[in-house]
Amino acid sequence: MMKVTLPKLKSKKGTEKISMVTCYDASFARLVEKAGIDSMLVGDSLGMVIKGDENTLNVSIEEVAHHVRAARKGAQDPFLIADMPFGSYQSSVEQGIESAVKLIKAGAEAVKVEGGSEVCPLISKLVSFGIPVVAHVGLTPQYVHEFGGFAKRGKSEKECKFILDSALTVEKAGADMIVLEGIPETLAADITGKVKIPTIGIGAGNDTDGQVLVIYDLLGMNADFNPSFLKKYLDLDSLVTNALKEYKKDVVDGK
Ligand code: KIV
Numbered sequence: 001m002m003k004v005t006l007p008k009l010k011s012k013k014g015t016e017k018i019s020m021v022t023c024y025d026a027s028f029a030r031l032v033e034k035a036g037i038d039s040m041l042v043g044d045s046l047g048m049v050i051k052g053d054e055n056t057l058n059v060s061i062e063e064v065a066h067h068v069r070a071a072r073k074g075a076q077d078p079f080l081i082a083d084m085p086f087g088s089y090q091s092s093v094e095q096g097i098e099s100a101v102k103l104i105k106a107g108a109e110a111v112k113v114e115g116g117s118e119v120c121p122l123i124s125k126l127v128s129f130g131i132p133v134v135a136h137v138g139l140t141p142q143y144v145h146e147f148g149g150f151a152k153r154g155k156s157e158k159e160c161k162f163i164l165d166s167a168l169t170v171e172k173a174g175a176d177m178i179v180l181e182g183i184p185e186t187l188a189a190d191i192t193g194k195v196k197i198p199t200i201g202i203g204a205g206n207d208t209d210g211q212v213l214v215i216y217d218l219l220g221m222n223a224d225f226n227p228s229f230l231k232k233y234l235d236l237d238s239l240v241t242n243a244l245k246e247y248k249k250d251v252v253d254g255k
Contacts, residue, residue, distance in 0.1 A: 004038050004079040006110065006132050006176060012038075013198045018210025020081075020200055021218065024050055024067045028215055029074025039079040041112065041212060042068045044086070044141070049216045056141045059085040061099045065106040072107030081134050082108035086142045089113060089122055096122040100131050110176065114140035116166025120173035127174035135170035138163050138204065139182025152203065154183040167191045167199075179212060180204040182229075203229035 012018050023029050023040035032040050046067055047059040061084070068082045082103040089096030100111045110132035113119045123133045139153045147153070154160045164187065167178055177198045180188045185205025192199045192208050201208030217225060220232035221240075 003077050006079065009038060009079055010176065010198060013196070013209050018198055018200060020210055020212040021215045022046075022049075022212070023071045023075075023078075023215055025070045026074030029071040029078070032215070033075035033077050037078055038210070039081060039212075040071060040075065041081045042071055042083060042108070043112075043214065044083040045214050047085075049214060049221075055144045057086045057144070059083075061085060061088040061102055064088075065102050068103055068106040068108050079110070080108050081110045081112050082106070083112045089119070093122050093125050097125060097129070100126055104131055110134050112136055112179065114142045116162075117169050120169055123170060123173040123175050127176070132176045133174065134177045134179060134200075135167075135175035136179040136181065137166040137170065137183075138180050141181075150182070152182045152184075154187050160184070160187050163187060164191055164194070167195060171195045171197055180208055203227065 009018055018039065019037045020039040020041055021032055021037055022043040022045055023032050024042060024046050029040060042064055044056040044059045044064065046063065047053040047056045064082055064085055068080065072080055084096065084099055084103070088099035103111050111126065112134040113122060114136040116137055119135070123135065126133050139147070139150065141150065144150065154163050163183055167180070170178060175197060177200060178195065180191060180199050180201045182203040185207060188199065188201050188204035189207035198209035200210040200212050202212050213230070216222065217230055218233050220235040220237055223237040
């Protein structure tokens with residue numbers, strides 16, 4: 001595989017769909033690269049799938065940087081995006097710049113921030129310093145307490161307008177791509193048609209410029225996690241459990 005750069009990713013809009021998965025370590029990064037996936041996201045979802053938290057709020061910038069270093073060691077070719085975790089950019093633009101610089105120094109090629117107009121001053125500043133930014137609108141997990149959970153967004157016309165306006169605003173501020181999470185397919189299609197930058201969907205239908213999934217989810221790591229948008233490509237839950245059972249038996253049997 002060849003190195004995937006931001007210009008290459010952006011040039012895919014309208015011609016070829018962009019594949020993205022989350023990735024948190026070198027072992028999976030190696031396989032992500034072998035599979036020819038365009039981009040890996042060191043998401044703050046690591047709080048849930050790695051640390052076992054109920055939401056993404058308790059992830060620190062140091063933790064994301066730690067996983068960025070690991071993923072980067074495992075693969076050079078996929079374009080590596082790092083999440084700016086909750087509390088690493090909300091205080092001020094300066095705090096956001098410092099946090100983004102840590103992630104870029106750790107090996108990220110872009111940072112992702114959640115929100116609309118409230119993150120635009122930060123987006124503009126970051127891109128002015130050559131730090132690419134992926135925006136994230138719709139079901140933004142860092143707003144879980146405001147939303148009251150992880151249910152889909154865009155259920156009313158007013159909410160749809162807010163999400164569309166947010167997408168247009170972050171594009172205007174200089175965002176290089178936008179993640180559209182947990183919104184109606186029609187809204188995602190509308191946004192994708194209206195912005196010039198690539199949209200990457202998760203739970204947003206098929207009409208975005210690309211798709212992202214949490215790697216453990218698509219590999220079926222947890223049999224009890226079955227959101228309607230998730231297609232599982234493997235049943236790692238039972239494969240791993242059965243392998244571990246066999247291993248245990250061999251140990252117990254002295255083999
Ligand atoms: O944290 C994450 O993994 C994400 C993706 C699900 C988009 O933000």
